Amino acid sequence: MTTAISVSGLRKAFGRTQALDGLDLTVTTGEVHGFLGPNGAGKSTTIRVLLGLLRADGGRAELLGGDPWRDATELHRRLAYVPGDVTLWPTLSGGEVIDLLGRLRGGLDPKRRKDLLERFDLDPTKKGRTYSKGNRQKVALVAALASDVELLILDEPTSGLDPLMEEVFRECIARERQDGRTVLLSSHVLAEVEALCDRVSIIRNGKTVESGTLAELRHLTRTSITAELGSPLSGVDTMAGVHDYSAQGNKVQFEVDTAELDAVLRKLTEFGVRSLISQPPTLEQLFLRHYEVSA
Amino acid sequence: MNTLVGTGSLVRLVLRRERIQLPVWILVVSGIVAATASSFASLYPTVQSRQELAASIVNNPSILALSGPAQGLDTIGGMTEWKYGAVACVLVGLMAVFMTVRHTRADEETGRHELLGAGVVGRYAKLTATLIVVFGAGLAYALLIGFALTAQGLPAAGSFAMGLGIGGCVWFFSAVTAVAAQVSSSSRAANGIGGAVIGAAYLLRAAGDSAAEDGPRWLSWLSPIGWSQQMRPFAGERFWVLALFVVISVVLLGVGYALVGRRDIGAGLLPERAGRPSGVFGTFGLAWRLQRGILIGWTVGIVVLAGALGGISQSLKSILDSSPQVAQALQHLGGQQSLVDSFMAAILDVIGLAVSVYAIQAALRLRAEETAFRAEPVLAGSVARLRWAASHLAFALIGSAFLLAVAGTATGLAVGLTNGDVGTQLPRLLGAAMVQVPAVWVLAGIATALFGLLPRLTSLAWAALVVFLLLGQLGSLFQLSQWALDISPFTHLPKLPGGEFTVVPLIWLLVVTAALTLAGLAGFRRRDVG
Known part of the structure; x- marks a missing residue:
């Protein structure tokens, strides 16, 4: 397995603001990688460094086996980028922008262009200034997805799209993965990340705080337990990994770190379990935990 | 209310x-x-x-x-x-x-x-x-x-x-x-x-x-x-x-x-028209699409300005012809031809300043595209930074030279057609207009240097133009020393038509332009975009 993106210890400051503070990111070729973090965490800055638009102050970044700053022009032939906030030239039509961006990359597949225009229900004859936010986003998406490239870098690509179009987007990304393309997907739509991504990296304040498959990340979080027991429970609230413990007669409710689940359940059975509801962590909880600490 | x-x-x-x-x-x-x-x-x-x-x-x-x-x-x-x-x-x-x-x-x-x-x-x-x-x-x-x-x-x-x-x-x-x-x-x-x-x-x-x-x-x-x-x-x-x-x-x-x-x-008031569903053009094609409207507008404006001022110069002549005393009084200033010449030289100075506005505007399009985040998708394509910069600077340099050629042609025709000697006036005034090119390019160079080295201060290019304008208009009145007047590239131009043509200052202006442009491009290559 080769790596498409390999970043370690990346640093970038804007004046006194330290935007990236030792960020690590590894994206394997052929995977769809979710790139998550609260607003201002440094996601777009990382992407701009990878595109050679910003020059890193320190650390190492490698993209498709090249240096993103030095080899920008050659590398850009092999990737397509969708910015989070798409601004178009007011006097150019959407179709012209798609062709322009395609030509500035490795080239455009006319059949896929036509197909994507239909699927995204986009009118290519309208001028840039008359498109809505969602339609501007579609212009950039069609240009990227119709391009003949190895790597897609998408910065919150579905912002402004309606649910129907989000669905179309998911289908397209699934097809990209089948075709063996690598995707770096920065997103806040957790359902989208859950549905599409093989692995995710969570960053906060310019540092990577978590990286791995979703299953691995779930393991690091808590399961919530509601139980009714034969006799009042004691001794569990002081066990390692137990949080938010509350008891009412024979009923208890608490959360437990997934790693400690086994020990806690053994303890529960000592008191005679009458009913047990166990809820795995939702993705939301996973992220809220990471996002909140930063606030 | x-x-x-x-x-x-x-x-x-x-x-x-x-x-x-x-x-x-x-x-x-x-x-x-x-x-x-x-x-x-x-x-x-x-x-x-x-x-x-x-x-x-x-x-x-x-x-x-x-x-x-x-x-x-x-x-x-x-x-x-x-x-x-x-x-x-x-x-x-x-x-x-x-x-x-x-x-x-x-x-x-x-x-x-x-x-x-x-x-x-x-x-x-x-x-x-x-x-x-x-x-x-x-x-x-x-x-x-x-x-x-x-x-x-x-x-x-x-x-x-x-x-x-x-x-x-x-x-x-x-x-x-x-x-x-x-x-x-x-x-x-x-x-x-x-x-x-x-x-x-x-x-x-x-x-x-x-x-x-x-x-x-x-x-x-x-x-x-x-x-x-x-x-x-x-x-x-x-x-x-x-x-x-x-x-x-x-x-x-x-x-x-x-x-x-x-x-x-x-x-606006005019309804938005539909565009073409597709179109194939590259970096320079994009610059052309973005810059052509402005260049066309300027061309029309310069034709009107130069033609009208050229026409005025002919009415001057008829006033001078009709008044022998005035003509005599002016004789010691170099005679009628020299008077009209000095007027034409002054007009071409004004036109040079006007074309400088275009040159700065065209060069600073780079910064406008950058701050509007429209440079980003282009530079995320397989486009070298210098190529993208060159696509717009070509308009600042070639476009301004073109506008001056238009100005020279328009004045030459206006003067020549009323005089009946297009053959002599056209090349003479066209040459005089083209002499402005190196000075105008210095302003394009200043704009480029600012774009590459001090991108947040690109508006200083406009300040430079205003300073040059005021030095030219009022410098001698304020009895500024020659070195102060020399700050303006327009000071160094030979006063044509009528004056003596010297090539050395023009070469120096071209050298300054090249230095400023290269410094700006070198700076842009190594700085952050956005």
Whole structure:
């Protein structure tokens, strides 16, 4: 397995603001990688460094086996980028922008262009200034997805799209993965990340705080337990990994770190379990935990 | 009056955003009025010395065309108005246009207007707040200039007449722009319309002021710059002319407000046409698409400007022919041909400055694309930074050379066709126009250097142009030392037609241009984008 993106210890400051503070990111070729973090965490800055638009102050970044700053022009032939906030030239039509961006990359597949225009229900004859936010986003998406490239870098690509179009987007990304393309997907739509991504990296304040498959990340979080027991429970609230413990007669409710689940359940059975509801962590909880600490 | 709700807060917002630019504009333009007056006071202290200067001006229609009517030239105030009045009107006109567009159409284009308009803000509040500030600035000019000149001991009536004439131009051009900002759907076009009106105003008064007794002198009355001169500061003030500024501005504002009430936010008056569903072009094709409209607009403007000024030069000739005394008086200055030549050289200087505006505008398109985040998707494509930069700089350099060639051709044809000697006039004036190219390129170079090295300060390129303009217009009056005058690239140009052609300074200017451009490109290669 080769790596498409390999970043370690990346640093970038804007004046006194330290935007990236030792960020690590590894994206394997052929995977769809979710790139998550609260607003201002440094996601777009990382992407701009990878595109050679910003020059890193320190650390190492490698993209498709090249240096993103030095080899920008050659590398850009092999990737397509969708910015989070798409601004178009007011006097150019959407179709012209798609062709322009395609030509500035490795080239455009006319059949896929036509197909994507239909699927995204986009009118290519309208001028840039008359498109809505969602339609501007579609212009950039069609240009990227119709391009003949190895790597897609998408910065919150579905912002402004309606649910129907989000669905179309998911289908397209699934097809990209089948075709063996690598995707770096920065997103806040957790359902989208859950549905599409093989692995995710969570960053906060310019540092990577978590990286791995979703299953691995779930393991690091808590399961919530509601139980009714034969006799009042004691001794569990002081066990390692137990949080938010509350008891009412024979009923208890608490959360437990997934790693400690086994020990806690053994303890529960000592008191005679009458009913047990166990809820795995939702993705939301996973992220809220990471996002909140930063606030 | 709920269509005006929120105006007060918006006025504060406009003032907050203009807190540096606005005071700088007002202080610089007014300060130069005061400095011009004190320079004249020390250079021509006696009435007799002033009358001598006046005698050489009154009969010289070419000087009248460039500056303004000869009136009150035996007073220090009258000389100040004659030398600087029209220039000041052009400068404050530019300020009024830019400022009005910045807070109306430009805010709509970027979507900021929408953000504000969704608050408790009346339909007319934004335009009204902008106009309150800009019209207030006009009043500030009037008062500041009035007091500054009175403080130097000049008559109060003339001082305030001059101030009001300049302030009135702020009002007029701001009102014109208030209409332009409704008609066009882009801020660039609105600025272009405003600039074209300023150019037309200058031309109309140039034609009127240089006309013969029985000629079309009424042309000056079609121009707001003409009105400010027709108020006759220091030469029997006619304050009633101020009513023209007020009435015409109010009429224009009425049109502007009516249009605001009729159109949607963000839209112009013309409906949006559909574009082509596809189109294949690359980096240079993109630059062409983005720059061609402006280049075409400038070409039309330059043809009109150069053709009209070339035509005026012929009317000068006929005035000189009809008056043997004048011709004789001018004989010792080098004769009629040299007079027309020096007029043409002065015209080409003005055109060189105008084309510099285009050169800076075209070069700074790079920065505009960058700050609008439109450079990002292009540079994320397989486009080397230098190639992208070159695609726009080509317009700054080749485009400005093209415009000067157009100017030379237009004046050459205008002069040649009326004289019947196109064969000699066309190459002569075309050559004279092309001599301006290296100086104009220096400004493109300055803009490029700023873009690459100090991208947040690219507007200093405009400041450089204003400094060069003032050095050329007023440098000798202020008796600045030669090295100060030498700062301006235009100082180094041979005075053509008529003067002697020297190639060395042109080569130096090209070397400076190359150095600035290369420095800018080197800086852009290593700096962050965005």
